[in-house]
Amino acid sequence: MNGKPIAALAGLACAGVAVAAAQLAAAAVAPGSAPLAAVGAVMVDATPEPVKAFAIRTFGFYDKLVLFIGIGLALAAAAALVGVLARRRIAVGYTALALLGATGAAAALSRPAAAAAWVLPSLVGAAAGALVLGLLYRRPQSIGASGRVVDRRGVLLALAGAGVMGAAGWRLGGTGEVETARGAVRLPEPVDAGPAGEGLDVEGLTSYLTPNAEFYRVDTALVLPQVLPDDYTLRVTGRVDRPLEFSYRDLLDRDLVEREITISCVSNEVGGTLAGNARWLGVPLAELLEEAGVQPGADQVVGRSHDGWTAGTPHSACTDGRDALIAVGMNGEPLPIEHGFPVRMIVPGLYGYVSATKWLVEIELASFADFDPYWVRRDWAAEAPIKTFSRIDTPKPLKTIGTGRTAVAGVAWAQQRGIERVEVRVDEGPWADAELAPVIGPDTWRQWLWEWDAEPGRHKLEARATDSVGDTQTAERVTPFPDGATGWHSVVVTAA
Numbered sequence: 001m002n003g004k005p006i007a008a009l010a011g012l013a014c015a016g017v018a019v020a021a022a023q024l025a026a027a028a029v030a031p032g033s034a035p036l037a038a039v040g041a042v043m044v045d046a047t048p049e050p051v052k053a054f055a056i057r058t059f060g061f062y063d064k065l066v067l068f069i070g071i072g073l074a075l076a077a078a079a080a081l082v083g084v085l086a087r088r089r090i091a092v093g094y095t096a097l098a099l100l101g102a103t104g105a106a107a108a109l110s111r112p113a114a115a116a117a118w119v120l121p122s123l124v125g126a127a128a129g130a131l132v133l134g135l136l137y138r139r140p141q142s143i144g145a146s147g148r149v150v151d152r153r154g155v156l157l158a159l160a161g162a163g164v165m166g167a168a169g170w171r172l173g174g175t176g177e178v179e180t181a182r183g184a185v186r187l188p189e190p191v192d193a194g195p196a197g198e199g200l201d202v203e204g205l206t207s208y209l210t211p212n213a214e215f216y217r218v219d220t221a222l223v224l225p226q227v228l229p230d231d232y233t234l235r236v237t238g239r240v241d242r243p244l245e246f247s248y249r250d251l252l253d254r255d256l257v258e259r260e261i262t263i264s265c266v267s268n269e270v271g272g273t274l275a276g277n278a279r280w281l282g283v284p285l286a287e288l289l290e291e292a293g294v295q296p297g298a299d300q301v302v303g304r305s306h307d308g309w310t311a312g313t314p315h316s317a318c319t320d321g322r323d324a325l326i327a328v329g330m331n332g333e334p335l336p337i338e339h340g341f342p343v344r345m346i347v348p349g350l351y352g353y354v355s356a357t358k359w360l361v362e363i364e365l366a367s368f369a370d371f372d373p374y375w376v377r378r379d380w381a382a383e384a385p386i387k388t389f390s391r392i393d394t395p396k397p398l399k400t401i402g403t404g405r406t407a408v409a410g411v412a413w414a415q416q417r418g419i420e421r422v423e424v425r426v427d428e429g430p431w432a433d434a435e436l437a438p439v440i441g442p443d444t445w446r447q448w449l450w451e452w453d454a455e456p457g458r459h460k461l462e463a464r465a466t467d468s469v470g471d472t473q474t475a476e477r478v479t480p481f482p483d484g485a486t487g488w489h490s491v492v493v494t495a496a
């Protein structure tokens with residue numbers, strides 16, 4: 001037998017080959033069928049709400065990367081240990097690989113989008129790992145020696161091989177093909193182009209329209225669903241008189257409308273940035289529902305994504321005249337892949353988890369009693385209208401600013417109702433009205449600006465908004481679970 005470090009490395013090499021070979025196989029089957037992706041996805045679905053909220057709060061955009069790194073480190077630690085043990089009993093190694101393969105295969109099969117072939121990457125990976133294990137752990141030549149010796153050169157070769165296979169699998173399984181198809185899409189002009197808002201230009205203030213590259217992203221997808229427009233079908237199913245099907249072309253060939261709508265996430269904390277305003281191009285959802293003929297009692301419109309995620313929207317919100325859209329375009333481009341290419345839903349006034357299904361492949365008419373969508377099954381509210389929100393964008397918290405004239409500015413939103421008033425106060429003094437940017441309607445956020453004469457010292461700035469119904473944001477701070485945060489945003493700065 002040789003030393004523990006080299007044996008640990010041999011264990012890593014076997015696991016590395018297994019994972020990399022599986023990744024390569026998954027590039028041919030489906031990116032979501034890779035064992036790492038599948039196990040990660042199962043963990044995302046199983047993570048209890050407080051942990052998920054913590055992850056989003058703490059890691060934000062990187063929560064998925066953190067999960068992958070966590071799985072990778074756990075796997076590496078286990079592989080190193082098994083590598084050491086396998087010197088004495090090679091069966092430990094084979095058992096561990098079999099376990100890895102079975103776990104990966106079971107996780108892959110459990111995914112909503114899975115087909116039988118989804119077990120293949122895990123099995124291919126386990127087989128490749130076993131092959132390398134057999135090659136690396138040799139019986140010693142000398143008579144009477146026990147255990148196995150690790151072939152050092154083989155370990156290096158296997159590690160290099162894993163690296164090459166992993167990189168190839170990652171590349172081939174990437175979004176290149178979809179990105180190319182997306183690049184070839186030519187969106188038609190809208191038949192009905194809604195008004196275009198114009199924003200204030202204040203240093204540090206959120207821009208009126210959010211560029212696609214800066215738009216917040218929230219979803220459960222560890223690997224981006226890859227949907228080619230040529231293969232795309234949108235099905236309207238469930239409690240309808242006439243189930244319908246539309247290709248991507250069918251949708252583009254309809255009369256499209258373009259609307260500016262601010263969407264936001266229920267997980268957005270007071271002062272948070274999980275919201276964005278875009279110009280969405282799409283088909284009015286009400287028209288499709290009308291054509292399908294919605295049956296009585298179907299009060300829930302369930303959007304289902306390519307990867308099996310679901311959101312449930314009140315039927316009334318899809319047909320009451322608001323701009324509920326089956327969207328294909330975002331700020332003049334086909335939807336970016338991260339934002340749902342080729343097709344997603346957008347419904348003004350409702351948090352994303354109950355309305356904004358990305359990679360949309362099915363609209364199922366159901367009742368709220370029949371069906372609980374993804375987050376409702378995890379105890380978030382079944383109905384979730386967006387709460388009035390205001391945020392101070394500038395000055396930034398804990399900054400030292402100059403004294404005298406200072407722009408205090410931010411955005412506020414109350415989709416479907418509209419923002420009527422934003423007030424600011426300093427050090428819990430009297431509320432003062434901020435100047436409001438003009439808006440085109442109730443469904444976009446509204447920028448606001450207040451000129452402050454800052455005196456030397458430390459100050460607390462607070463903002464609160466009032467919607468056009470006359471309701472002012474409550475001071476009571478509640479966390480996002482189960483139907484959205486409330487409370488006033490405050491920022492502490494020092495003027496000197």
Ligand SMILES: Nc1nc2c(c(=O)[nH]1)N[C@H]1C(S)=C(S)[C@@H](COP(=O)(O)O)O[C@H]1N2
Pocket residue numbers: 215216217218219220221264265266276305306309338339340351352353356357358359
């Ligand atoms: N397929 C799918 N669509 C989804 C989600 C998801 O997890 N999967 N998350 C929703 C949530 S919670 C929000 S807030 C919005 C965010 O849309 P964006 O990432 O384009 O900003 O997408 C919604 N659509």
Ligand SMILES: [Mo]
Pocket residue numbers: 218264265266267351352353
């Ligand atoms: Mo969300």
